[in-house]
Amino acid sequence: TDDTNTTNGGALHWFIKTGTEYSLVKSVFGVNYYALLGARVIMADDDTVIISGMYYNTVDINDPIGRVWVYERGAGNTWTLSQTLSPPDNAQDSFFGQQMSCSRNGDVLAIAEPTDTDTGETRAGRVHIYTRTGTGDYTRQTTILDPDADYNSSFSWNQCRLSSDGTRLVITDGLGDTDTYYYTGSGATFSLDEKVANSIRYSYFTVDGTRYLYGDGTNIYVMTRQSNGSWTQTTSFTPSSAFYEMKVSDNGTTVVVKLLNSTSDFEFIRINFAESTNTFTEDRTINLASYM
Numbered sequence: 001t002d003d004t005n006t007t008n009g010g011a012l013h014w015f016i017k018t019g020t021e022y023s024l025v026k027s028v029f030g031v032n033y034y035a036l037l038g039a040r041v042i043m044a045d046d047d048t049v050i051i052s053g054m055y056y057n058t059v060d061i062n063d064p065i066g067r068v069w070v071y072e073r074g075a076g077n078t079w080t081l082s083q084t085l086s087p088p089d090n091a092q093d094s095f096f097g098q099q100m101s102c103s104r105n106g107d108v109l110a111i112a113e114p115t116d117t118d119t120g121e122t123r124a125g126r127v128h129i130y131t132r133t134g135t136g137d138y139t140r141q142t143t144i145l146d147p148d149a150d151y152n153s154s155f156s157w158n159q160c161r162l163s164s165d166g167t168r169l170v171i172t173d174g175l176g177d178t179d180t181y182y183y184t185g186s187g188a189t190f191s192l193d194e195k196v197a198n199s200i201r202y203s204y205f206t207v208d209g210t211r212y213l214y215g216d217g218t219n220i221y222v223m224t225r226q227s228n229g230s231w232t233q234t235t236s237f238t239p240s241s242a243f244y245e246m247k248v249s250d251n252g253t254t255v256v257v258k259l260l261n262s263t264s265d266f267e268f269i270r271i272n273f274a275e276s277t278n279t280f281t282e283d284r285t286i287n288l289a290s291y292m
Helices: none
Strands: 011-018 019-030 040-043 049-054 066-075 079-085 098-101 108-113 124-130 139-145 157-164 168-172 178-185 188-194 211-215 219-226 231-237 243-248 254-259 267-274 279-287
Touching: 040 098, 098 157, 108 157, 124 168, 139 188, 211 243, 211 254, 231 279, 254 279
Parallel strands: none
Antiparallel strands: 011 019, 040 049, 049 066, 066 079, 098 108, 108 124, 124 139, 157 168, 168 178, 178 188, 211 219, 219 231, 243 254, 254 267, 267 279
């Protein structure tokens, strides 16, 4: 969007649904060259806070710093900017906000800075954990560094996702490495549970964080956390068609996979997962093209 005459400034729009219609209630626009406002957007479950991350630099688009803006919902359909978060050292080329995630209530926030050099290695990356109380400001509690401090690993480039309760965190490298890491913690203390080497494992936690689901294009797997912090596969499921993308509901009970080699780009399978019995049931195939 270029409503401010800013090249690739970006924009974020709020819509409210009344009946069957959506109406625009607020818009904000990036005012810096290549600001890309809205590159990442997340929302807390109470609908009072929206967090938008973007790459940001006033001089050189090849050295994006990154900013995160926090908007709080007020009376009626109003949102007000309450806080701006920046990388601690404001370093060039850090991509602060490349990935973001918050707990369901919004009180825990994880922000990736995947090309930071804090470990001494170029583009090793790190993740910042913030907390808030109620509608107060976010305060940085701790910073998680790349455990391996690998050159160009871009720790958190591909994934930085919290569980709904904010006690589990999964991080995946990006550019020069493909490891996935699982953490458990709260506040200023997050400890590494497990590292899965050479695997970009996009993971979705169940509500209480005791399990996560992931897929490999053929199968869907359920991993359960053990008392020693390790994760063990407890079941798997093979959908009737191969898939190349997978999303899981916040409570982990519904899986939607996007089909591979479908007749269009709009075919999906919805799959139900019963956590109490550890079983999957293929519900139905959805072709969105038929609704268009």
